[in-house]
Amino acid sequence: MKRKAWLAAAALAVIAAGTAYWMWQPAIAPIRPLAAGDFAPDSVSRGARVVAQGDCMVCHTSATGAPYAGGLPLRTPFGTIFTTNITPDTETGIGNWSLAAFTRALRHGVARDGHLLYPAFPYIHYTRMSTADINDAYAFLMTRTPVNFKAPDNQLLLPLRFRPLLAGWNLLYLRPGPEADDPSRSAEWNRGRYLVDGAGHCASCHSTLDPIGGERRPAFSGGNIDGWDAPALTNLLNTPKPWTREQLALYLRHGWSSEHGAAAGPMGPVAHSLSQLPEADSNAIATYIMSLQQPATTPRAVTPAASDQARISRGAALFSGACAGCHSSEAPMMAVAGRPSLALSSAVASDRPDNVIQVMLNGLPFKDSAHATFMPPFAASLTDTQIADIAAYIRADIGKRAAWQDVDRRVRTIRKENQQ
Structure with missing residues (x-):
């Protein structure tokens, strides 16, 4: 009994020490502003590749903001987090961050001044980057145009605004440092x-x-x-x-x-x-x-339930008027451009209707594809019920899959979330 108590006390002591280590991180002294000439051109060029690999501009650029200046709202189950400014501005960005401070942020999720970063910034993955890639990413970002912009305050549940709580999260999920190559693989x-x-x-x-x-x-x-x-x-x-x-x-x-x-x-x-x-x-x-794939299975044939037939019929009529001009097999974009049938769409085969609903509501802008794929949005011209009816028709008649559950509810929820 005493041995168990001793082991439990030792485990608690280790957890407390680890939490304390993550909770209280020292500030790293600011540096003088750096100039583009302080970095080797080859390093900046390689850094552009690393930053593109990490999609840094995607998250750190708001819809109306300058590249890398932050301000993009990230919706999480715990509230909204606004991305930070990673341009070399010394007041609102990382212009006074040393390479050591930048590396600590990517490897350990700690900002230059010592506060813990929220894991919406995926440092549990960035920690696996090589030292060379981190150095090059730093060179690239520090040679961008400085932008003086402070992101809005995060809108999180009250307890989560106390950043030291993240120390416990880091103990559970953060394993700092790169992974070694697997010698048995290419x-x-x-x-x-x-x-x-x-x-x-x-x-x-x-x-x-x-x-x-x-x-x-x-x-x-x-x-x-x-x-x-x-x-x-x-x-x-x-x-x-x-x-x-x-x-x-x-x-x-x-x-x-x-x-x-x-x-x-x-x-x-x-x-x-x-x-x-x-x-x-x-x-x-x-x-x-x-190399990660599970074995393929053969999907079983599905016959729509009688209770779904009325909805599928309404969806077929709506599809004929709103969608067939582009998505029927005889449509010019299908016959000439070689576009895939909706029967091959992963969204149509998915267990959830969310992506089909999103595409119908939002469309596909030209910028999202090098092949200039485009689809107009239908949020303003189709009601929630009409969107749900078309989704049901596509799923059953084109996709040959079992009906989605709660399609009406998902359409209402997604439209509301998009508007927010």
Whole structure:
């Protein structure tokens, strides 16, 4: 009994010491403003590649703001976090951050002044980046145009505004430092894992989160971000047409696949960032992701329930008037441009209707695809019931899948969240 009590006391002491270590981090002294000439051009050039791998501009640029100046609202289950300014402005950005301070932020989630960063900044992945890549990313960001802009205050639940609580979160989820290569795997596979698990932080979106915001294991089992479903990256063989490494690499580079469709929602800007990278990087990412796949299964044929027939019939009529001009097999964009049928769409085959609903409400802007994929938004012209009816028709008649549950509720919820 005494031995158990001693072990419990020792464990509590270790936890307390670890928490105290993470809770109280010293400030790192500010530095004088640096000039572009203080950095080697080759390092800045390499840093542009690293920053594109991490999609840094996507999160650190608001809809109306300057690049890297922050202010983008990130909706979380715990409230809204506004991204910070990472331009070299000395008052509101990182202009007085040393390389040591920048490295500590990426490796340990600690700002220059010692406060703990929220894990919406995915330092649990950035910690795996190499020292060379961190140095180059620093060189690139410190040579951007300084912008004096302070992001709005975060809108979080009251207890979570006390940042020292993040010390316990770090003890659970942060494992600092890069991972060693797997010698049993190819150089391309190891490069792909490094990009996916490190700068690319793919699991941040493509994994479900536990009640305190940690990524559930196994990773890549699918997630949700900003009302869009991020599909499971381990289930790409169970889509209407199984993905191949070559198709995935092309999709990452161009935001579009001739056999699967276009990148939409949060994936659109990610594909734009990846299009700036060398082909070798997208090939490596595809090689690693395809190595994670679960075995393919044969979907069973589904006959719509009689209770769904009226909705499907209404959806068919609406589809004929609003959608068939582009999405029927005879439509010019399908016959000439070689666009994939909706029957091949991962969104149509998904277990949830969210992405189909989002695309109908928001459309697809030209900027989200190197192939100029475009779809107009229908939020202003179709009611919630009409959106739900079309979704039901597409799912049953085109996708040949079992009906989605709670489609009406999801349409109402997604439209409301988008408006907010």
